[in-house]
Amino acid sequence: MKVLFILGPNLNMVGIRDVNTYGKDSAESINEDVMEWAEEFGIDLEIYQSNHEGDLIDKIHSAYGEKDGIMINAGALTHYSYALADAISSVHIPTVETHMSNIGAREEFRRKSVIAPVCIGSIAGFGKYSYYLGLEALVVYEG
Numbered sequence: 332m333k334v335l336f337i338l339g340p341n342l343n344m345v346g347i348r349d350v351n352t353y354g355k356d357s358a359e360s361i362n363e364d365v366m367e368w369a370e371e372f373g374i375d376l377e378i379y380q381s382n383h384e385g386d387l388i389d390k391i392h393s394a395y396g397e398k399d400g401i402m403i404n405a406g407a408l409t410h411y412s413y414a415l416a417d418a419i420s421s422v423h424i425p426t427v428e429t430h431m432s433n434i435g436a437r438e439e440f441r442r443k444s445v446i447a448p449v450c451i452g453s454i455a456g457f458g459k460y461s462y463y464l465g466l467e468a469l470v471v472y473e474g
Contacts, residue, residue: 332373334469335398336365336462337387338380339406345431352432354458361459368463372470384412391418400469401426402462409434409444420449425472429465430455 338358341348346357356364362378369376377398379390387408394401401424408415409428419426426449433456434441447453451472454464 332399333375334400335394336376336378337403339408340382342406343380365462368466372466384408388414388418391422394424395422398424402429402465404429405446409446410440413445416446416449425474426450427465427468428453429461431458431461
């Protein structure tokens with residue numbers, strides 16, 4: 332199984348930014364953990380992070396016909412990027428939305444996800460382990 336893991340704006344700053352919400356693990360160490368988990372699941376994983384919406388959209392488009400699944404933490408774009416939702420919808424690849432924090436328990440503007448309706452499911456609130464659960468969800472998904 333080939334999976335694209337997309338990380339949106341500011342997720343390269345995990346471990347530095349708001350450690351009370353995101354923890355002290357660096358983005359690099361979390362990516363290493365995710366790669367190890369992917370290997371356990373037999374997943375060929377590509378991790379891609381960008382702070383630019385258009386780059387994320389281009390990367391999703393490039394997954395068409397190449398990837399079996401997408402896992403995405405779109406960061407703040409989760410809450411307002413209809414363009415990102417359209418990109419996910421357009422490629423017809425099972426996509427799991429993930430968040431390290433529980434977005435439903437945060438500020439009001441973070442409680443709505445515009446990408447959730449085009450994803451097969453959402454996992455949030457388990458720190459970096461949200462990514463483990465997201466990978467597992469893609470493996471067991473039978474849609």
